[in-house]
Amino acid sequence: MTGLSLGILFKITQKKVTRAYSLVDSSQVSTFLISILLIVYGSFRSLNMDCENQEKDKDGNPIATGSFNNGNTNNSIQTIDSTQALFLxxxxxxSLLVMFFFFDSVQVVFTICTAVLATIAFAFLLLPxxxxxxxxxxPQNKISFGCCGRFTLAELLSFSLSVMLVLIWVLTxxxxxxxxxxxxxxVAMIAFVRLPSLKVSCLLLSGLLIYDVFWVFFSAYIFNSNVMVKVATQPAENPIDVLSRKLHLGPGMGRDVPRLSLPGKLVFPSSTGSHFSMLGIGDIVMPGLLLCFVLRYDNYKKQASGEVPGPGNMSGRMQRVSYFHCTLIGYFVGLLTATVASRIHRAAQPALxxxxxxxxxxxxxxxxxKGDLRRMWSEPFHAKASTSRFLEERKEGALTMRPCCHHFMLSTDL
Structure with a gap:
């Protein structure tokens, strides 16, 4: 009887261990680590670009008015405003509907455009x-290529390696x-796109949350198919195969190349190879833009005022906790929750x-x-605001913070 009980207990324990392992297997761990590393790396690349532009402004072209840490000297940096955040x-x-209804017609063009963008983005990733x-x-001298521009040896090397990688991906x-x-x-999207304020961040992420929930949970009731999942998982025809058929190069030319799963997501196989864990790049980039914003704000606050005690009875330990670390921990917990929910419901979940x-x-x-909500909500990096005004806003008491919170609620409702 004791042996039978131990056997039953062992089987129950084994089932629980197997279930726990299935919730967090190697593919899930890889997704967690890679997504967090990409956000951290992209955010610091963005901050480094801002610091370099700031140094250039001090050395050569000082700007009397404008924005702090907005990288205005780099024309490739894009800042999202409130209107763009609402309409994105x-x-x-x-775009999702076009890909859903007309994928067969636009897949080759979309694949080529994606390959070109991926080439430039991966060259940026390899540049350091x-x-x-x-x-x-x-030396870091630039080599002229006529109308194409001037490039350093490192830029040429990174672009060559990126082109080689894209070609191998197309073939395999x-x-x-x-x-x-x-x-x-x-990394390129996080580094080159800016959120100027917390207000724009809330508008953008709230709108994308509604977008993600609708297309994952409710699109099947209207279109008889999960639009988001179908577009994300549908492979595209290989351009080499299409070119060989258009040019009538024969049945053997280009027909052995595989269909391509486009790089709009990260996929990692499980240790058993039975399934893949998938995470869309939008689930990395959009929270990553928020983390990039708070990292820039942490850097701005450090440069503007250093360590300043907060209002009321806030402890020094709370003041030393950075917004970046707080938001990064929140991202990890949110990703963990989304993973557990997808395992429990055995269906795709809107990660946002x-x-x-x-x-x-x-x-x-x-x-x-901390008393920074009012400052972060609207144009926190504007250069016209003096450091003294920044310090005064942070030293205001709880009475000042109540109208600030009221303003936040009204803006959110609108």
Whole structure:
């Protein structure tokens, strides 16, 4: 009887361990680590670009008016305003419907455009490594290519490696190469796109949350298919195969190349190879833009005022906790919650449904407690605001913070 009981207990324990392992297997761990590393790396690349532009402004072209840490000397940096934040989910919905209804007609063009963007983005990802490799053997002089522009040896090396990687991906369609290109896209988007304020951040992420929830949960009731999942998982025809058929190169030319799964997502196989864990790059980039914003704000606050005691009886320990670390922990918890929900329900989950609340709510709470909410809500990096005004706003008491919170609620309702 004892042996039978031990056997039953062992089987129950084994089932529980197997279930726990299935919730967090190697593919899920890879997704967690890579997504967090991409956000951290992209945010610091963005901050480094701002610091370099700031140094250039001090050395050569000082700007009397403008924005702090907005990188205005770099024309490739794009700042999202309130109107763009409101209409971006609508534009994304239109693009999703076009891909859903007309995928066969636009798949080749979309694949080529994606490959070009991925080439440039991955070259940007490789650039620091190439600069490190070429620094000992050559000066950082730029080589002229006529109307194409002037490039350093590191830029040429990174672009060549990126082109080579894209060509191998087109020929093989391997998931690991697709992941590498998707990583480059994530880092480039986080580094070159700016959220100017917490207000724009809330508008953008709230709109994308509604977009994600609708197209994952409710699109099947209207279109008889999960639009988001179908577009994300549908492979595209290989351009080499299409070209060989158009040019009538024969049945053997280009017909053995695989269909391509486009780098709009990260996929990682499980340890058993039975399934893949998938995370869209939008679930990395959009929270990543928020983390990039708070990292820039942490840097701005450090440069403007250093360590200043907060209002009321806030402790020094709370003041030392950075917004970046708080929001990054929230992103991790949100991603973990989304993973558990997808395993429990055995269906695709809108990751932003979990990521947006777990990143925005802790950030808003900490900003309110520290007395920075009013400053972060509207144009926190504007150069016209003096450091003394910044210090005065942070030293205001709880009475000042109540109208600030009221303004926040009205803006959110609108």
């Amino acid at each position: 989910p609508i534009g994304a919905s239109v 490594m190439c600069q490190y490799l070429t620094r000992p053997c050559s 369609g391997h998931w690991l190469l697709m992941d590498a290109l998707a990583m480059g896209l994530c 449904l979990y990521l947006v609340p777990f990143t925005l709510l802790p950030l808003l709470t900490m900003a309110y407690l």
